[in-house]
Amino acid sequence: GAGVSQTPSNKVTEKGKYVELRCDPISGHTALYWYRQSLGQGPEFLIYFQGTGAADDSGLPNDRFFAVRPEGSVSTLKIQRTERGDSAVYLCASSLGPLENGYTFGSGTRLTVV
Amino acid sequence: GESVGLHLPTLSVQEGDNSIINCAYSNSASDYFIWYKQESGKGPQFIIDIRSNMDKRQGQRVTVLLNKTVKHLSLQIAATQPGDSAVYFCAEKNPSNTGKLIFGQGTTLQVKP
Numbered sequence: 001g002a003g004v005s006q007t008p009s010n011k012v013t014e015k016g017k018y019v020e021l022r023c024d025p026i027s028g029h030t031a032l033y034w035y036r037q038s039l040g041q042g043p044e045f046l047i048y049f050q051g052t053g054a055a056d057d058s059g060l061p062n063d064r065f066f067a068v069r070p071e072g073s074v075s076t077l078k079i080q081r082t083e084r085g086d087s088a089v090y091l092c093a094s095s096l097g098p099l100e101n102g103y104t105f106g107s108g109t110r111l112t113v114v
Numbered sequence: 115g116e117s118v119g120l121h122l123p124t125l126s127v128q129e130g131d132n133s134i135i136n137c138a139y140s141n142s143a144s145d146y147f148i149w150y151k152q153e154s155g156k157g158p159q160f161i162i163d164i165r166s167n168m169d170k171r172q173g174q175r176v177t178v179l180l181n182k183t184v185k186h187l188s189l190q191i192a193a194t195q196p197g198d199s200a201v202y203f204c205a206e207k208n209p210s211n212t213g214k215l216i217f218g219q220g221t222t223l224q225v226k227p
Binding site (some may be wrong): 004031033040041042043044045048050055056058059091093098099100102103104105106107108 | 155163212213214219
């Protein structure tokens with residue numbers, strides 16, 4: 001596609017539920033990144049994929065968070081047993097090779113845990 | 115730990131004036147820096163970048179200055195327009211973390227007509 005697409009754009013879920021957030025990167029982009037942005041803050045790194053593998057998952061806050069990219073294109077961020085503190089905008093970005101080549105963000109998924 | 119911070123949370127300028135947004139970074143090993151613009155409800159949008167082997171880089175109406183001695187980054191916007199109103203973030207990359215950007219908290223730029 002023309003840009004990074006994230007679905008859904010908004011998600012409201014109850015505390016304790018499981019959610020999946022989807023990211024469709026720009027076609028052909030080998031690298032994919034997930035960030036989390038809380039209100040009034042800058043984006044915070046979660047995980048980075050190079051192809052199908054997670055090259056750096058040091059930003060995942062705990063084992064409730066998991067992300068996959070099975071075919072090296074679409075990625076899914078999965079959150080188990082959601083907590084109110086997980087409420088944030090989850091941003092996805094992709095790049096063709098190193099991030100210095102250009103790092104394009106999607107519009108994000110706004111997750112609200114009630 | 116690592117942090118990238120911005121000096122002012124909000125900057126208000128008159129349309130047509132020049133804007134300067136500042137950023138301090140703490141990791142002297144960072145080798146790449148980016149300025150992003152974020153409008154409400156949208157993801158960050160790339161404005162301009164600079165590598166650590168440069169002091170200055172110019173784009174269309176924007177200039178980024180890097181002072182490695184004091185670990186300071188600035189974004190200058192010439193002839194600020196109402197469409198420039200947004201939150202601006204600086205971000206840095208450490209060469210040991212090739213896929214990770216560290217963002218500051220952001221500065222809100224308000225352009226008065």
